[in-house]
Amino acid sequence: MKKIVINKNSSKKSSGDSDIFFMSFEELITSIRDMSFLKHLFKYKSATLLTYRIHLLSKPLLTSLILLALSPFSSSIEDDAGKRIKINFYFLFAYLMNFIYCWRRRNAILKEAAAEIERIERYGSLNDEKKMALSFRPLYLRTDISFNVVSGGSVGHIAGVINNLRHFTGAPVFISSDAISTVSKKIDTYLIQPDRRFSDFRELWPIYYNRVFESAFEKLSVDFQISFIYQRYSINNYCGLKLAQKYNVPLVLEYNGPEVWVNRHWGSPLKYESLSEKIEITNLKFADLVVVVSKVLKDELIQRGIEEKKILVNPNGVDADKYSPAVDGSAVRRKYSLESRIVIGFIGTFGKWHGAEVLVDAFGKMLAADPGYKGKVSLLMVGDGVTMAKVKELIAKHGIEGDCVITGLVPQKEGPGHLAACDILVSPHVPNADGTPFFGSPTKLFEYMAMGKGIVASDLEQIGEILRHGETAYMVKPGDVDALHAGMKILISDAVLRTRLGENARAEAVAKYTWREHTRKIVERLNEIIMK
Numbered sequence: 001m002k003k004i005v006i007n008k009n010s011s012k013k014s015s016g017d018s019d020i021f022f023m024s025f026e027e028l029i030t031s032i033r034d035m036s037f038l039k040h041l042f043k044y045k046s047a048t049l050l051t052y053r054i055h056l057l058s059k060p061l062l063t064s065l066i067l068l069a070l071s072p073f074s075s076s077i078e079d080d081a082g083k084r085i086k087i088n089f090y091f092l093f094a095y096l097m098n099f100i101y102c103w104r105r106r107n108a109i110l111k112e113a114a115a116e117i118e119r120i121e122r123y124g125s126l127n128d129e130k131k132m133a134l135s136f137r138p139l140y141l142r143t144d145i146s147f148n149v150v151s152g153g154s155v156g157h158i159a160g161v162i163n164n165l166r167h168f169t170g171a172p173v174f175i176s177s178d179a180i181s182t183v184s185k186k187i188d189t190y191l192i193q194p195d196r197r198f199s200d201f202r203e204l205w206p207i208y209y210n211r212v213f214e215s216a217f218e219k220l221s222v223d224f225q226i227s228f229i230y231q232r233y234s235i236n237n238y239c240g241l242k243l244a245q246k247y248n249v250p251l252v253l254e255y256n257g258p259e260v261w262v263n264r265h266w267g268s269p270l271k272y273e274s275l276s277e278k279i280e281i282t283n284l285k286f287a288d289l290v291v292v293v294s295k296v297l298k299d300e301l302i303q304r305g306i307e308e309k310k311i312l313v314n315p316n317g318v319d320a321d322k323y324s325p326a327v328d329g330s331a332v333r334r335k336y337s338l339e340s341r342i343v344i345g346f347i348g349t350f351g352k353w354h355g356a357e358v359l360v361d362a363f364g365k366m367l368a369a370d371p372g373y374k375g376k377v378s379l380l381m382v383g384d385g386v387t388m389a390k391v392k393e394l395i396a397k398h399g400i401e402g403d404c405v406i407t408g409l410v411p412q413k414e415g416p417g418h419l420a421a422c423d424i425l426v427s428p429h430v431p432n433a434d435g436t437p438f439f440g441s442p443t444k445l446f447e448y449m450a451m452g453k454g455i456v457a458s459d460l461e462q463i464g465e466i467l468r469h470g471e472t473a474y475m476v477k478p479g480d481v482d483a484l485h486a487g488m489k490i491l492i493s494d495a496v497l498r499t500r501l502g503e504n505a506r507a508e509a510v511a512k513y514t515w516r517e518h519t520r521k522i523v524e525r526l527n528e529i530i531m532k
Contacts, residue, residue: 004020007050011148011150027388050079054079056199064087098196106201113207120241121282132228138172139230140232141230142176143237145194150409153442153444158180160515162183169523173188181411213239229252251286253284257439292312323416338378343422344423345426346382348382349384354385363404363485364398366489425448426488427448431479449509451506455474457473
């Protein structure tokens with residue numbers, strides 16, 4: 001009888017033990033949705049969930065019940081800090097009592113949040129005069145209810161801004177719901193993590209976190225003058241607004257997309273959509289500057305009634321020193337036996353918008369159409385996420401396991417080395433399924449450019465505005481497998497073209513899209529607004 005180990009946001013890796021069936025939490029959820037989970041019921045000698053921190057585990061009651069369904073008599077949860085709990089009657093009873101308490105309190109929490117938003121609106125309409133001195137210290141707030149995020153666009157974006165604020169303001173202070181490894185150790189950092197209460201309810205947990213954050217912030221020794229508040233907006237959060245009003249300083253809101261839409265189309269629809277919409281629009285309405293990464297997002301905000309003059313379109317950026325042609329990728333090539341091959345690469349969190357499955361499908365069809373590429377061209381897929389199951393399914397369907405490498409998640413600092421191991425980098429983003437314009441500004445796009453590699457990319461909204469076909473990349477129709485197949489073939493066969501496109505892209509990234517330049521634009525625009 002085998003054991004099963006499930007990884008939910010843990011840094012621990014599979015041991016490779018043949019007696020252990022290892023799967024990701026995403027794969028577990030997929031199996032529940034497609035009913036294949038039934039074949040796992042009561043099947044295992046033991047079931048263990050590996051997670052980042054037990055007290056930060058979402059939906060602990062449901063998760064525990066799932067583990068018991070896999071192994072009724074030997075189930076446990078272990079975290080990266082070394083804590084381990086055995087799931088037994090006492091454990092379940094404690095979580096059940098917490099669940100019942102929070103369920104009974106749900107309406108009170110919702111009413112409290114609605115009342116807070118009304119108070120913020122009343123106060124905001126009465127106090128439009130803000131004070132700011134750039135020599136004072138800005139507060140950067142990261143309030144996402146997500147933990148152990150070691151890679152991806154958000155990690156690059158957070159570090160890109162806060163690490164560069166010091167060039168234009170006083171020393172920034174970072175207040176976050178979790179540590180971000182790419183943030184400079186020289187920056188004063190305070191962690192304010194949510195407690196367990198309401199962790200069984202995905203929408204109530206971030207609402208309750210506002211109260212937790214406010215209480216914890218009061219205990220911090222803020223013995224310095226605040227220049228402004230910068231907040232990366234997260235769903236159902238209004239901490240930044242309250243702090244800005246309390247200290248009478250400007251609020252800069254980083255807005256990366258409509259959370260209600262994102263959950264409806266890329267996740268699960270929200271139960272309390274109207275409240276989430278109200279919290280979001282209040283943040284946007286009373287922020288002094290709203291930073292968006294694309295013109296599509298600016299147009300959306302204007303349609304929602306946000307003043308155009310306070311919206312800054314500021315595409316994502318890159319650290320051009322860390323992402324550079326000088327980075328050595330030979331160790332990665334040796335690790336995966338890619339020394340003699342042309343390597344096509346992709347890096348990302350495998351979201352529904354990334355098109356990773358389109359890339360694998362195109363690669364598989366390319367090898368089928370040109371068998372001579374087998375053993376000579378490889379696909380390197382770096383990362384993990386919700387579409388990984390589909391990616392693996394397509395790899396098996398095309399029978400290209402020997403020509404594909406899936407690395408899993410790698411720390412952000414190891415990203416440049418993996419990109420350096422590639423000859424061609426692909427950005428296969430797909431259009432939004434509902435026909436609305438793609439609103440993203442892929443961080444990988446700028447990282448690819450800075451690496452000086454030949455790029456094949458979807459000609460999709462901002463991607464097609466930043467890159468120019470035949471000059472800085474080879475552009476293809478978004479979501480078109482045949483077009484992507486053809487584009488990859490052209491760059492495989494033409495090393496001179498790869499080099500020219502890569503050099504041009506690198507020059508453009510260095511000139512226009514560094515994180516320092518990105519941050520300068522934010523501070524400059526905020527200063528203009530406040531001075532007026």
